[in-house]
Amino acid sequence: MPPWTNVRVSAVLDHRRLGYVYDTENPTAQGDQMHPGDTLRRGDSISTDDGRYRLVYETDGNLVLYQDGERTxxxxxxxxxxxxxxxxxxxDGDLTIDDAEGHRVWSLGVDGTGNSLRLTEEGGLEVSGLSGAIAWRSTRDATA
Structure with a gap:
């Protein structure tokens, strides 16, 4: 039944993955994923299970993916x-950064096609939709 074709039941059990966040929620992202409504504030990060890769919202306003032990x-x-x-x-599945005054300073640009961001064990970032299709994948260079 549209729009639920090619969607697993497990993909619709978490209300945040469906794009709904209760007014009382303002969750900080945890683990290796960000779901709709999840946030990272200055100094917050998510990392792979083994801790080898980390996505950090740095104190200077930059969102950066690092490999353990590397500065680049x-x-x-x-x-x-x-x-x-x-x-x-x-x-809507887009990853964004707003400055301290609430002005949008950056957007990944996948609005409407993504649903969650995942930090992979290989050290990449992926945004996927409910069906699991990849809407965006990071490259190995250090630019968006």
Whole structure:
């Protein structure tokens, strides 16, 4: 039944993955994923289970993916020197960064096609929809 073709039951059990967040929720992302409504604030991060890769919303406003022990980013939003506010996985599946005054300073640009962001064990970032189809995948360079 449209729009639920090619969607597993397990994909619709979590209300946040469906794009709904209760008014009382303002969850900080945990583990290796960000679901709709999840946030990263200055200094927050998510990491792979083994801790080898980490996505950090840095204190300078930049969202950066690091490999453990390396100082060179594998990927970055290039939003340093902005007043850090919040990185949010939006309800429409887009990943965005707003500055401290609430102004949008960066967007991944996958609105409407994504649903969750995942940090992979191989050190990449993926945004996928409910069906599991990949809407966006990071490259190995350090630019968005």
């Amino acid at each position: 980013p594998r990927w970055a939003s290039e939003t340093q020197r902005t007043s850090p506010g919040m990185c949010v996985m939006q309800m």
